[in-house]
Amino acid sequence: MAKKTKSIPVHSLPDGHNLGIVVGKMSAKEIPLDEASHAHRHDFHFFIIQEKGVTFFEVDFKKYKISKSSVLYIHPNQVHRFLETTDTTIYGLLITNENLHPEYIDLLEEITPVNPMLIKEDSLSILTDTAMLCIKSFERKQDRLYHTLLKDNCNALVALILSAYLEKDKPAEKYSRFEAVTKKFKASLERNFTTMKRPSDYAKILSISTPYLNECVKNTTGQPVSYHIQQRVILETKRLLYHSNKSVKEIATELGYDDYPYFSRLFTKVVGTTAITFKNKNLD
Template identity: 25%
Template sequence: MKKIPVYGIREFSKGSNEVYFYSNDLPNHLRSHQFINNPHSHSTYITILFTKGKGEHQIDFSSYPVKPGSVFLLNPGQVHCWKLSEQADGFVFFHTREFYDSIFTNRKITDFPFFYLQQNYPVIYLDKTEVVSVMSRFEEINQEFKANNSFKTEKLGSLIDLLYIELSRVYIKDSHDENKETSINYYKVKNLQRLIDEQFRTQKLPQQYADLMNMSTRHLNRLTREVLNKTTGDLIAERIILEAKRLLIHNDIPIANVGDQLGYDDVSYFIRVFKKHTGLSPKEFQKSTIKPFSL
């Protein structure tokens, strides 16, 4: 197994000094960077609009249909690849966390609902009216990126901020979770999930997260059950297993090293944990999983 490649801005902006932002129309992007046809991840945030064509986009072991009006929003580190029709058209842009957070000091990129967590639902399907508005934003972003105007960074930041606000409204509306969006318990659970994202390699017990959030384990479990119908332990295990699957499928390292990277000193215990939550041992999972779109 080859190690999964991780691409930054430089791999897409060769010949320029760009290290924080990249934009292109989709046909040119696909034609110029054939290496993205195989599974890979990025060190940046990615936003892709499809205006034509169809296909399948695989992101972290889940597949999503590609069709006109699809907007995909990926966090850094998510493994993805796709199989697209020749007619695929649209726009794509990448940027680093620093690009956005340095422009807007009163909020962060992770404040947007689709970028809050690694495991957020990664696609929005726009209706015809929404596509017109969103496509104009993408076009303006791409035009500004190609130009060499003064205050270019500031304008790009403002344009993507407006786009993210517009997409957030659709994302929240389509999630059928508008009441949860305004609830205190919802935000507490989202904060828990963010803590798990950051610390799952070293903190694996519900009690540890309850302590970080200054509440009892019992109260924290009540919140997670109310909002997600899952226990705190379920959320911790889901994040660990996702990362384990990434390492097992996309990296050429021994199973013992996978366990070690996830914070397990005892490989036998890691294997038991993995099998408990997937029904397969790590080795069985590797053998049973077909790599996406590989030839």
């Protein structure tokens, strides 16, 4: 395992790309595995279209084998790394929040986390054609409307990828009231889990009662609101324990827990082992 750092490394766009968009096509030999194989986050959204080959990824402690034609979206918060690629050709889009349509940002928050998704040949053709349009736009820096054209074309690609994921979900108009409330709760949880730990905090944001929020979430997921709050905190704790050299007490403070003993008990209860044991198990 790579040497731990004081915090999880956050990769930014390569130097010289101050407009906040990078798009390109790469073969397996061109993927910078020396850098990408170490666990990291991004400060941008990362979209991958795999045209052919086999790729092994790890995203938030889950390993994925991506074979055949597939798409994958990685949210800026997710810790991930490339493990291996074989005979791979991929299109990649790196794009910051500032360049994404606000509606797409909201939808990406709603669908996160997502698994790699196989795509059919006709869908692949549309995606790769659009990706190539983005690449050509990216290269035409002399165009007077360069940034506008590039941003619009890349947002079209994001929309196509989003649509592919959303096709597997219910149309919004078919959500039950319980499902709609649960989706809003999960989106709010992602934004606020370090500062808001009580179900009543989220009920207040959604302008509903705490019992009704619990009823909606439990009806939809089988688990109460408190369970989802704890699971999100524990995921972030695991990320920091595994990928950084912060102490458990430092992590507790970072995640909004002044009561360190309580935080330690919570981790042990949810994970089945102490945070110290989990951390030591994954030391070099």
